[in-house]
Amino acid sequence: MMSMTFEVSSSVTLLFDFWDVHGPAGMVLSVIVVLLLTVFYEVLKVWRVWLGSRSKLAQPQSPYAVPPSHRTDNSSVLESSPSESSLTPIESQPPAPDTTNRYLLHGIQTLLHMLQVSLGYMIMLCVMSYNTWIFIGVVVGSVLGYFISFPFVGHA
Numbered sequence: 646m647m648s649m650t651f652e653v654s655s656s657v658t659l660l661f662d663f664w665d666v667h668g669p670a671g672m673v674l675s676v677i678v679v680l681l682l683t684v685f686y687e688v689l690k691v692w693r694v695w696l697g698s699r700s701k702l703a704q705p706q707s708p709y710a711v712p713p714s715h716r717t718d719n720s721s722v723l724e725s726s727p728s729e730s731s732l733t734p735i736e737s738q739p740p741a742p743d744t745t746n747r748y749l750l751h752g753i754q755t756l757l758h759m760l761q762v763s764l765g766y767m768i769m770l771c772v773m774s775y776n777t778w779i780f781i782g783v784v785v786g787s788v789l790g791y792f793i794s795f796p797f798v799g800h801a
Contacts, residue, residue: 654777659774680786683787684787
């Protein structure tokens with residue numbers, strides 16, 4: 646049965662039978678690979694947020710929005726509350742010509758989500774090998790990936 650405590654060892658099997666590490670050189674290479682996978686995971690998270698904010702900017706305004714003429718600071722609470730007249734469509738708008746772009750963007754986001762979830766589970770399974778070096782590689786990769794992608798979070 647597998648040990649359920651962290652151990653410092655240069656021998657571990659990661660994810661697949663062919664990723665069987667026996668020795669310090671293999672462990673260093675495995676830690677670097679896991680570190681890079683974790684950096685990619687963090688960058689992928691930020692990229693998905695950026696794409697999501699970009700798609701929100703591309704979406705048209707709701708046809709049920711309160712028109713600017715109804716938004717006054719001096720109006721009473723009853724006048725500014727939604728009513729039947731303010732919830733009716735302002736004007737019928739033709740379908741947006743960039744509908745295909747929105748579907749394409751949604752398809753890309755779906756594929757990126759699938760990649761992010763798969764990569765996240767693979768990283769989790771690497772940590773569940775209970776090897777201290779692999780765990781440190783995941784933590785350092787997460788920190789490094791966040792540090793690299795943090796400047797892009799403000800622009801999302």
